[in-house]
Amino acid sequence: MLELLDLWSLLNANYDDLCGERYGRLTAIRPVRCLPGVGVVWQCVCDCGTVTDPVRAGNLKSGNTQSCGCLRRERVIATSTTHGMSKSPEYVVWQGMLQRCNNPNHDSYPHYGGLGVCVCPRWEFSFKDFYDDMKARPSDKHQIDRLDAHGDYEPGNCQWELPGKGSKRDQ
Numbered sequence: 001m002l003e004l005l006d007l008w009s010l011l012n013a014n015y016d017d018l019c020g021e022r023y024g025r026l027t028a029i030r031p032v033r034c035l036p037g038v039g040v041v042w043q044c045v046c047d048c049g050t051v052t053d054p055v056r057a058g059n060l061k062s063g064n065t066q067s068c069g070c071l072r073r074e075r076v077i078a079t080s081t082t083h084g085m086s087k088s089p090e091y092v093v094w095q096g097m098l099q100r101c102n103n104p105n106h107d108s109y110p111h112y113g114g115l116g117v118c119v120c121p122r123w124e125f126s127f128k129d130f131y132d133d134m135k136a137r138p139s140d141k142h143q144i145d146r147l148d149a150h151g152d153y154e155p156g157n158c159q160w161e162l163p164g165k166g167s168k169r170d171q
Contacts, residue, residue, distance in 0.1 A: 015040040018057060024066025026052065046070060083128050089137055093144050094123070094130050097153050117146075120154035134158065 018028035026044040032054040034040050041054035046068035059065040085091050100112040101119050123130040133155045134144070145161035146153060 015057065018042055018060065021060075023060040024063065025071060026055070026060065026065065026067060028060065044068075083131070085127070085131065089140060090131055090134070091127055093137070094127050097144060098124065101153065115150075117150075118152045120152055122155070123153060134160065 015031065015034065019030065021028050023044075025047040028042045028044050029051075030043050031040050032043050038056055040057045042057055042060065044052045044055055044060070046052060048068065048070045050068040050070070052068050055065050097119055099106045100108045101117055102113055102124075103109055104113070106113075118124075123133070137160050139162075141162055142160040143163060144153070145159050147157050147159065151157045
């Protein structure tokens with residue numbers, strides 16, 4: 001019965017034929033019904049392959065609806081992903097460095113933060129800056145090393161070093 005009412009509402013409506021028209025990532029495929037005070041609502045297919053729930057023609061034309069929701073999800077991911085490296089070995093090293101210097105509950109704090117060793121502000125507040133300065137570790141065996149064992153973690157005083165290769169930490 002609903003199908004007949006939908007067909008009847010469309011037969012008696014004056015509307016633009018949007019079939020095949022693209023609006024953002026959506027392509028209108030068929031009118032679904034005409035709603036009083038709303039107008040025609042359309043079923044669309046998104047570039048990702050999803051067939052949408054009915055969308056108001058006005059929302060398509062104005063750009064208020066541009067996808068099935070995939071565009072919004074992609075934008076959220078893009079804005080909330082700062083570097084995409086939170087599982088990288090370099091990120092783990094960066095976190096360890098911060099913990100040794102800033103967390104009094106960390107086992108190694110007495111040998112680092114407890115002795116006044118700090119992380120420079122550039123690195124403390126930005127993994128991206130740390131990575132830009134230090135680059136990728138040459139191998140999984142490399143560790144961060146301070147050239148001056150009494151100096152801070154900062155550009156110019158740090159390098160990637162193999163354990164036991166003259167590292168100040170190992171002496």
